[in-house]
Amino acid sequence: MTSNAVPECLIDGQPANQVRVTDRGLSYGDGLFETLRVSQGSIALIDYHLARLQRGIQALRLQADIELIAEEWRDLAARMGAGVIKLTLTRGSGQRGYAIPADVRTVRIQQCFPPANYPEAHAREGIRLFSCATRLAHQPLLAGIKHLNRLEQVLARSEWNDPQYAEGLVCDIQGLVVECTMSNLFARQDGIWLTPSLAQCGVSGVMREYLMNEMRAHGEQVEEVELQHSALLNASELFCCNSLFGVWPIIALDRHQWPVGPHSRYAQALAEQVIK
Amino acid sequence: MTSNAVPECLIDGQPANQVRVTDRGLSYGDGLFETLRVSQGSIALIDYHLARLQRGIQALRLQADIELIAEEWRDLAARMGAGVIKLTLTRGSGQRGYAIPADVRTVRIQQCFPPANYPEAHAREGIRLFSCATRLAHQPLLAGIKHLNRLEQVLARSEWNDPQYAEGLVCDIQGLVVECTMSNLFARQDGIWLTPSLAQCGVSGVMREYLMNEMRAHGEQVEEVELQHSALLNASELFCCNSLFGVWPIIALDRHQWPVGPHSRYAQALAEQVIK
Numbered sequence: 001m002t003s004n005a006v007p008e009c010l011i012d013g014q015p016a017n018q019v020r021v022t023d024r025g026l027s028y029g030d031g032l033f034e035t036l037r038v039s040q041g042s043i044a045l046i047d048y049h050l051a052r053l054q055r056g057i058q059a060l061r062l063q064a065d066i067e068l069i070a071e072e073w074r075d076l077a078a079r080m081g082a083g084v085i086k087l088t089l090t091r092g093s094g095q096r097g098y099a100i101p102a103d104v105r106t107v108r109i110q111q112c113f114p115p116a117n118y119p120e121a122h123a124r125e126g127i128r129l130f131s132c133a134t135r136l137a138h139q140p141l142l143a144g145i146k147h148l149n150r151l152e153q154v155l156a157r158s159e160w161n162d163p164q165y166a167e168g169l170v171c172d173i174q175g176l177v178v179e180c181t182m183s184n185l186f187a188r189q190d191g192i193w194l195t196p197s198l199a200q201c202g203v204s205g206v207m208r209e210y211l212m213n214e215m216r217a218h219g220e221q222v223e224e225v226e227l228q229h230s231a232l233l234n235a236s237e238l239f240c241c242n243s244l245f246g247v248w249p250i251i252a253l254d255r256h257q258w259p260v261g262p263h264s265r266y267a268q269a270l271a272e273q274v275i276k
Numbered sequence: 277m278t279s280n281a282v283p284e285c286l287i288d289g290q291p292a293n294q295v296r297v298t299d300r301g302l303s304y305g306d307g308l309f310e311t312l313r314v315s316q317g318s319i320a321l322i323d324y325h326l327a328r329l330q331r332g333i334q335a336l337r338l339q340a341d342i343e344l345i346a347e348e349w350r351d352l353a354a355r356m357g358a359g360v361i362k363l364t365l366t367r368g369s370g371q372r373g374y375a376i377p378a379d380v381r382t383v384r385i386q387q388c389f390p391p392a393n394y395p396e397a398h399a400r401e402g403i404r405l406f407s408c409a410t411r412l413a414h415q416p417l418l419a420g421i422k423h424l425n426r427l428e429q430v431l432a433r434s435e436w437n438d439p440q441y442a443e444g445l446v447c448d449i450q451g452l453v454v455e456c457t458m459s460n461l462f463a464r465q466d467g468i469w470l471t472p473s474l475a476q477c478g479v480s481g482v483m484r485e486y487l488m489n490e491m492r493a494h495g496e497q498v499e500e501v502e503l504q505h506s507a508l509l510n511a512s513e514l515f516c517c518n519s520l521f522g523v524w525p526i527i528a529l530d531r532h533q534w535p536v537g538p539h540s541r542y543a544q545a546l547a548e549q550v551i552k
Binding site: 011016017021023060091095116135141149151156173 | 287293362428432457
């Protein structure tokens, strides 16, 4: 490996691709992850990723050197040029039992992947949403953060295989709309962008946060709300977003159809300013 | 290693102690575990463990050879004599994304530990319960099974360090009593054993199931109920149980105290018939 070659995976800074079976990330999902888009040698929305990671570290009371993580991200991004970095940060190794050992040491896994290859038509023409039956539980202690307990997302995503659906809509245990399996949701109604509150469940996506900030900075009204399914169906425009693909307009859900509207195109343009 | 030596860990039948960073057990907690008590060369409540594992396999739609797992358990138990086996069964390795790859292969991790060394006084004199503030979310799709998404238990167990508390009481998001962090709960009221329903959250412990069956077979009334915190405090006797330690009478919670009653001693005797 030359010094500029991109490693497949670094664990605590060293090339490696395995973790100990005693890692609490494996035993309990005791950790966090972040998935970063790298283009032109830099990371899109890095400050947003770092802020969410910091919130997760506090919620799980992990000990982690966030400066070191940021430095490693920037170094890997420069070497990769374009691609995806996935950080997995686990509590570290322990013996049996939920109690956190006094001498536990966080494990930092950085995986490098080629760029995500979603069909370009998703962004250009919009996507159809599958309606998932899996419901998200309410857990305010974990809501918003990107932790490793993701069985709900696995179950929701396993409900469909038909490639005509690029994403799936997921509601919470009360039937309120929350997000899609790997992205967040915006619905436009009466000239206002609505996005589901993530106080009880769901992942607070960095692209969602960036778009909320940018839209507001450009004079748009954006509200975090308890979004009823009926309000979703009455929306004039819908889109989903994440930091890898940017914005995908939503053109169909169940028997409802939407055109790709000008406000979704505007959101898309805002996303493209950072994901290039 | 001689053929009779006990391995620390087998992965898919081979001595190993690391898993790939792409394992979905690590990425998403996409898997199950079972913790087994081994004594006199055999596994306590093996049929109960196998039945719960089978329910988990169905709930997560895993592909697993449960006969092979049982065979490996019996073989390891015979070689260990006494100790603890922990099985972790993961979905296997995949690339990024929640979708389950078509060619995924379940990974079977069997770890062997020395016997659990809880103080004998816990069983003899009873224990004090810490009252955890962490609440369990309602998720009927995952309730009862022993999956790898255990952040709630990690958070609850991290609330206390004081060794005067051997276990912690955990309630659900509505304030109903569910279980302890690593064991199930029984409360005696008006001559009936009550144990919290696990339809919405919690782990269906094999010792709990065994005790319910045995008590009923011996003419005792046992009911699975929505257990209010107030009903718990009005109980005449309380105990917690799991398959490693059997039954621990509960003698204190907050400012309430209980004696170790005869019915808890009877439950303890039933447990001792299988954990020896």
